[in-house]
Amino acid sequence: MMYNVMLVDKEPAVLGALARSIDWAAQGCRIAATAQDGREAVAQFGREAPDIVISDIRIPEMDGLALARWIAGHHPSCKVILLSGLAETNPAPQAAAGQVVDFVRPPAQADKLIVALQAAKARLAEDGPKRRTGGAEIARKRESFLHQMIFTPGQSLLYAMQLTQDLGLDLSGFYVLCLGVEDAHTAADRLIFSQDAQQLWRRVLDGHTVYFVPRTEPSCYLVLCAGAPFDPAGACEQVVQAARQAGFQATVGVSAHHSGPFELADAAREAARAQQRAAHSPHMPVMTFGQLPSLSASHAARITEALHLIQSALENRNHSTALLCLDRLFAYLRREAIPFSCAERIAVILYECGQALLIRYSLESLLSGPLPAGTAVPPAGGTLDEIEAQTAAYLAAVLDRICTNATGLDDLVFRVKQYIDQNYASALSLEGLASYVHLSSSYLSKLFKRELGQNISSYIQHVRIERAKVLLRTTSKKTYEIAEAVGIPDPVYFSKIFKRATGQKPKDFRAADPL
Secondary structure, eight states: OOEEEEEEOSOHHHHHHHHHHSOTGGGTEEEEEEESSHHHHHHHHHHHOOSEEEEESSOSSSOHHHHHHHHHHHOTTOEEEEEOOOSSOOOGGGSGGGOEEEEEOSSOOHHHHHHHHHHHHHHHHHHOTTTOOOHHHHHHHHHHHHHHHHHSOOOOHHHHHHHHHHTTOOOSSEEEEEEEEOOOSOHHHHHHHHHHHHHHHHHHTTTSEEEEEEOSTTOEEEEEEOOTTOOTHHHHHHHHHHHHHTTOOEEEEEOOOBOSGGGHHHHHHHHHHHHHHHHTOTTOSEEEGGGSOOOOHHHHHHHHHHHHHHHHHHHTTOHHHHHHHHHHHHHHHHHTTOOHHHHHHHHHHHHHHHHHHHHHHHHHHHHHSOOOTTSSSOOOOSSHHHHHHHHHHHHHHHHHHHHHOOTTSOHHHHHHHHHHHHHTTSOOOHHHHHHHTTOOHHHHHHHHHHHHSSOHHHHHHHHHHHHHHHHHHHOOOOHHHHHHHTTOOOHHHHHHHHHHHHSSOHHHHHHSOOO
C-alpha cells in the first residue's frame, strides 16, 4: 500500500533536500504535499489527506508540536515525525495522543528517516482498517459526500454532521465556484487541462482548502473554504487567463458566502447561475452571484406580453407563429442580458401551458395511452441555447398532438374552431360555419359556448386580435393592411376593437418596446 507523506519546513531548500534524501517509492510512500508553515500544512489536509507528516519543529504560524496536536484532534489516523534540533530537552511528553512517533535531529540522514518512516507505518498498521483510511480513499469519500450534498440534498442533520466530522471537512465558511470550459477540444486535451487547472486553482488559492466536485463534462464545482471577507474573484481571473493561454475559453461563477453542509446545494445553484451569465458575457468571464441583474418591471412586462403571444399561438394551433415568438423572446433575453433563472422559469411556464392544452384537447388519449415523446417532462438544459431548443421541441410536440387529437372537444366544435383558426382573414359568420358542419346556427352556438366557454363571434374576434398583435410586433405593415390581413377591412372599427381588447391603439402597441 502506498502512503501519502507531507513535508513541512520553512526553507524551500530543506524541503527539496528532504524530497531527495531517500527513495520514497521503495519505502511504499509518495510525497503528496509540501508546506512552509503550520497554516499551509493545515490547509493541505483538506486537499491531500496525508498519512504521515514530516515537519520541522520550528515552523512559522504554528510550530511542529502545535501542528501535531491539531492533527491529533482532527486527523487522529495521521502520524507525525518531527525534525528537532533541541538536544537539551525531549519534546516527546508534549506530543498529543501519541501522534508523534519519532524525533529526528537535523541534518535528517536517510537511514534515520527510513527508521522513522518504518515506525510510522508500523503504527498505522497497528491501528488497523477501522481507524485508518488511505489518503486517496479519504479524498474520494469527501468528493462523494460533497457531490451528494450538492446534487441530492435531503440528508438528515445527524448524517451530514457526522460525516463532516469524520472526513475532516471544515464547512464553517465557504464559497462554491462553478468552472465552465467551452467544449471545443478532444477528450485528451480536456483531461490534461482539467489536471493543470486543479493545480492552478490550488496555487492561486494558496492557504485555502479547495475541494473539486465533478459536474458535467467539461465543467466542475469547487468548494472553497474561506471566511466571508475573502474575495475569490482575483484568483478566478488568473485561472480564466491561464485557460485562455492554453487555448480554452473558461468562465467562472461564484456563489455568495455560505456556511454549513446544508447550504452546499443553494451555493452550487448560485454559482451555476452566475457561470451561465458569465458564459453569455464576453467582457465578464468571472461573475459573482451578487452581480446578477434583477428583472426590471419593463423587462417583466415585455416578457409577459411575449408569453401571451405564444400562448395565443398555441391555443390557435399556429405552429409557425408560436416558434417565431419563442425565437424572438429568447433573442430578447440575450440582448437584454436577462437573468438565466428567468429563462428557466419561462420554460416551466410554457411547459405548463402545453400541459393544459394537452389536457383540453387530448385528455382521453392521454389517460388511455402512453404520453407522446417530448411532452412528458418540463424542458430543461444547461445553457440558454439548450433551454430554447428543448422548449421549441416541446411546443412542437404539443402542437403535433393537439392538431391530430380533438377528443377533448366535440368533434364538430373542433372542426369549427380549426376552420376559424385557419381562415380568420376571411369573412366568417355563424350561419356559414353552421353550414360547414351541417348544424343549425342556434345548436352550433350553444355547442360552441358549452365546449369553449365563449360564443363564436367573441372567439373570432379574439383570434383576429391576437394575430394582429403578432403582425404589429413582427412586421412593418400599416394598420389598415393588418386590419385587412386579419379579416377586418374597416381600419376604424379595427382600431376600436383592438383598443377595447388590449387597452392600446394599434400604433401605441407597436410603439411600445418590442421584443
